[in-house]
Amino acid sequence: MVSELVVDVQPKEITIAVLEDKKLVELQKEKQDESYTVGNIYLGRVKKLMPALNAAFVDVGHKKDAFLHYLDLGAEFNSVLSFQKFVENKKKIPQVQKMKLQPDIEKNGSITDVLKVGQEILVQIAKEPISTKGPRLTAEISFAGRFMVLIPFIDRVSVSQKIKSREERARLRQLVQSIKPKNFGVIIRTNAEGKRVAELDAELKLLIQKWENMCEKLPKAKAPSLLYEETARAVALLRDIFNPSFEHIYVNDKDVAKQIAEYVGVIAPDKKDIVKLYTGALPIMDNFGVTKQIKQLFGKTVTFKNGAYLIIEHTEALHVIDVNSGNRNKSSLGQEDNAFEVNVSAAEEIARQLRLRDMGGIIVIDFIDMTKSEHRNNLLAKMQDFMAHDRAKHNILPLSKFGLMQITRQRVRPEMEVATSEVCPTCFGKGKIKSSLLFTDTLEGKIDYLANKLQVKKFSLHIHPYVAAYIEKGLFSLKYQWKKKYNVNLKIIPDQSLGFLEYVFYDKDGNEIDLKEEIEMK
Incomplete structure (x- = not known):
């Protein structure tokens, strides 16, 4: 198993993703202005x-x-x-x-x-x-x-x-x-x-x-x-999870990369070269496939093998997970064996979800009914194996006669929540928007304002990958036409975290340019 750490440092937030064999297994987000951390002494x-x-x-x-x-x-x-x-x-x-x-x-x-x-x-x-x-x-x-x-x-x-x-x-x-x-x-x-x-x-x-x-x-x-502040989040997480299987740590911020490199140099001198400063044009989370996995894994419904899926509900008192076989149908297996196979796959995905969302407290899982005691015991053993790498303290109880499994898991911080649905950036949920055909005209107007009013000649435009593909299509693409017409050094950056009609401009130093505010002040 190859473990990798991806650290995305933004002005308002730091996001840390842990990948095992390219699969997202842990995600931590911390606001830059939020100094509250477990371990601080007051x-x-x-x-x-x-x-x-x-x-x-x-x-x-x-x-x-x-x-x-x-x-x-x-x-x-x-x-x-x-x-x-x-x-x-x-x-x-x-x-x-x-x-x-x-x-x-x-x-x-x-x-x-x-x-x-x-x-x-x-x-x-x-x-x-x-x-x-x-x-x-x-x-x-x-x-x-x-x-x-x-x-x-x-x-x-x-x-x-x-x-x-x-x-x-x-x-x-x-x-x-x-x-x-x-x-x-x-x-x-x-x-x-x-x-x-x-x-x-x-x-x-x-x-x-x-x-x-x-x-x-x-x-x-x-x-x-405050008398003592716990180590920076990236370093603190690394301290707890670092192991010899770590092959790469990618960071998109020079100062944070230096902090992590210094720490790794102290605890594992032979591994100090695994810390890499990411300087690519794509957002770091898009480049390593993290953004897409977040969209897939943080909804109420989570699909896994062969059409089976989980329904995850959260309440103040506990978390409830329902296992469903969906349209999965294996004629070669009987109903009992088919249920066992789906349940084992679900247990593997649930163990991943508990780590990923950092779900704590009481978790109740409604597995598909099985009648054989052998299958019920094997499912418990499988769940224990899947959760063996979970650093949080946990306790797993055998299946009840109703097919329910109860798990208690240590909770020291709020559960990770990520919104996977997107609100329309143009109508804000009202249902009526300006024609999407005019979106490129809107972008051209912003570029005109940047180049001729603000005298900014070098900048990048972050937009949805589908829109980016349209703008860069062809030999005489829209991007080519805009660069020639306004004499600017323009980079188009596909960003999976943006909605279809969302856009963000950044200057040559990576600072966001708030064009809406500029135009209102004009």
């Missing part, structure tokens, strides 16, 4: 205590107060408070290694025993705002790396349960115990299996440096304020 202020919920609402600067449950305070919360008080009183940062750790808080204690309204506390984002809910917080501060997770104020070492070898677990535990500072806890991740001490030590020092950089901001901080 100095927050307690706004309200809720004894009935044994929780508190904390102001971290978001429009909705964040939620902090007593169980998310962490056993070492007394030590965190002691550290904060020392900083407030002495106006300097104590070394965690020299501190005396405080007793753990009571496991079944009350939120009112440890917090009060107006109190300032260190908190970290555990879940981003989802639907009508604010962010979910934890007071157990941690810094995640590729091989380990560093947790201040805990003096122990844990090893991922996915590392099965008893000898390797003992080796890693002993190794990390010998290099970690006192009063720092470490969780050894699965990726650390087989790694040498030099690699682990380098990352540990990097994580400790992040803690120290955060602490330097603490004495002057006033709640609510």
